[in-house]
Amino acid sequence: MWTYQNPVRIRFGAGSLNGIGDLVHGRAYCLVTYDEPIFHDMAQRIAVTAGPAALTIDNVVPNPDFHMLAEACALFAAAQPVPEVVVALGGGSVIDAAKVVAAGGNGFGAVKRYLEDGAGEDALTSIPIIAIPTTAGTGSEVTSWASVWDTDTGRKYSLSRRSLYATDALIDPELMLGMPRALTVSTALDALSHSLESIWNVNGNPVSTNHAVNAATEILDSLPGLADDLGNLDLRVRIARAATFAGLAFSNTKTALAHSISYPITLRHGTPHGLACSFSLPMVMRSVIGASDACDTGLRRILGSDLLAGAERLEEFLVNLGVSVDKADYGIDDEEWRGLIESAMTGERGRNFIGSQERVVESLGAAKR
Ligand SMILES: NC(=O)c1ccc[n+]([C@@H]2O[C@H](COP(=O)([O-])OP(=O)(O)OC[C@H]3O[C@@H](n4cnc5c(N)ncnc54)[C@H](O)[C@@H]3O)[C@@H](O)[C@H]2O)c1
Ligand SMILES: [Fe+2]
Structure with missing residues (x-):
């Protein structure tokens, strides 16, 4: 129900x-x-x-x-x-x-x-x-x-x-036509994070997931083009619509682990919200594969049938936009990172996450480069 x-x-x-x-x-x-x-x-x-x-x-x-x-x-x-x-x-x-x-x-x-x-x-x-x-x-x-x-x-x-x-x-x-590149990218990645976070979420439902799939697919499709053509109204329309869909998705689920990790990063390191809540998405995705059929199905609709390859694709997407997926580039060392993950899992938003702490910690190791 x-x-x-x-x-x-x-x-x-x-x-x-x-x-x-x-x-x-x-x-x-x-x-x-x-x-x-x-x-x-x-x-x-x-x-x-x-x-x-x-x-x-x-x-x-x-x-x-x-x-x-x-x-x-x-x-x-x-x-x-x-x-x-x-x-x-x-x-x-x-x-x-x-x-x-x-x-x-x-x-x-x-x-x-x-x-x-x-x-x-x-x-x-x-x-x-x-x-x-x-x-x-x-x-x-x-x-x-x-x-x-x-x-x-x-x-x-x-x-x-x-x-x-x-x-x-x-x-x-x-x-939105006057937004510079960095702001355009970081804010759209916030919307991407809202979509994915509403899918790997204990509160996910078919309507929120449908909005999330539409939003994430559109962002993966149109953000690289917009980042190189900031005055393109058609692409601005597509990203604005995607951000609205993402909003509708997480308005009913709230966010999950990637957001929970992000808040101390923004507070301590001044990282803009959209980057802080999105650079960890490939790592979080790897940790949640297989946790629920509904989540796997939603992610497959966005990133293809092979979800591990999908996580790679997500990582490439970020890196190609100039967004590092390496925590060190945000000034975070191993010890801080471990603490962040631990408190994020037990924080209010982290408790919405459907994955297990064990898998997150495992995937966190893989995220170190
Ligand atoms: N309530 C929610 O559901 C929700 C969800 C996600 C994030 N947030 C919060 O939203 C805040 C981040 O908001 P944001 O990412 O939209 O950025 P922002 O509102 O903090 O704005 C950042 C900068 O963007 C500039 N700017 C805004 N629009 C512009 C435009 N059209 N052209 C040129 N410059 C422009 C502003 O001058 C500002 O200095 C964070 O505090 C975050 O926690 C809230
Ligand atoms: Fe957000």
């Missing part, structure tokens, strides 16, 4: 940003974005059809942490009139920051307490969210959680609530 559900209404297509006025529908809105010139221009385009923002929060930086989020929530709490909807314009960091603002309308203290102790959910707010992703990777526009980073203590939390599903995701691949 299985269930699948995702409540986000998706509007997808080149030029779809022009429809934002219909979605805001005259409500007072708070725009959350980055303080960078191309985002000022996009914000301007939004203002043309949706009217000026009642409040703009633009202090977002990659991997939003407690300090940044406390500032953002304080700005929201002081706003008069109180915005009726939060519009997120940016990558995963912006959409996740917007989710925190939507929950922390009474101040960040309530969010922090909920994250740290699981207490006080009734003090959280549930402001509706419209998500406009400008990267094609995180899928945050169709998930009900936000990554929150506590850089002071070196911890990563997930704020997870049903009300964090955006009411609408407006996905306009034209907004």
Whole structure:
């Protein structure tokens, strides 16, 4: 028996940003974005059809942490009139920051307490969210959680609530045309990781796996071309669609081992999320072959009937994009790596992984080069 559900209404297509006025529908809105010139221009385009923002929060930086989020929530709490909807314009960091603002309308203290102790959910707010992703990777526009980073203590939390599903995701691949190569590649690999992680997952089901197979197949097909032709709108459309499918897949399963391994790597070494959660995928794949028929079948649909050869193909794909699969290139030595694997297996996301610790450790040895 299985269930699948995702409540986000998706509007997808080149030029779809022009429809934002219909979605805001005259409500007072708070725009959350980055303080960078191309985002000022996009914000301007939004203002043309949706009217000026009642409040703009633009202090977002990659991997939003407690300090940044406390500032953002304080700005929201002081706003008069109180915005009726939060519009997120940016990558995963912006959409996740917007989710925190939507929950922390009474101040960040309530969010922090909920994250740290699981207490006080009734003090959280549930402001509706419209998500406009400008990267094609995180899928945050169709998930009900936000990554929150506590850089002071070196911890990563997930704020997870049903009300964090955006009411609408407006996905306009034209907004992604300005992404440089490194960002294009790392964010698309994040989406690839979401697809595979939803397949080797205790929560996998036929709908999530179908979305994941479509997403991963498309990313393997079109990312190398896009990496060499960044202004190609057709390829941007394909990768944006794939990232959306990947988001729909893991919105119902959450992630698994590769993500669990990645968080301390990002915190300690500053590795961008998309690289940190994808360089280990071939190793994780080798460790899971044969663990479940459903997983094997899903992986075969993406990588061919010989799964060991498929893992090699996945590794070549990464290496050809210039992404190392050697942990040493991320500044990780053998001892740290062993610790990472051990704690990842027992971490919240690691427990979603269908494979065994023994096989992971075995495959980890093979991953050393
Ligand atoms: N909530 C979820 O479901 C979920 C899933 C995966 C990852 N995440 C989180 O998302 C964050 C990563 O988000 P991200 O990878 O989208 O990057 P990001 O939002 O951190 O942005 C990184 C940089 O990309 C630039 N950028 C964004 N869009 C651009 C564009 N169109 N053109 C040029 N530059 C652009 C920004 O200026 C920014 O400096 C991490 O904190 C990660 O943990 C959340
Ligand atoms: Fe991710």
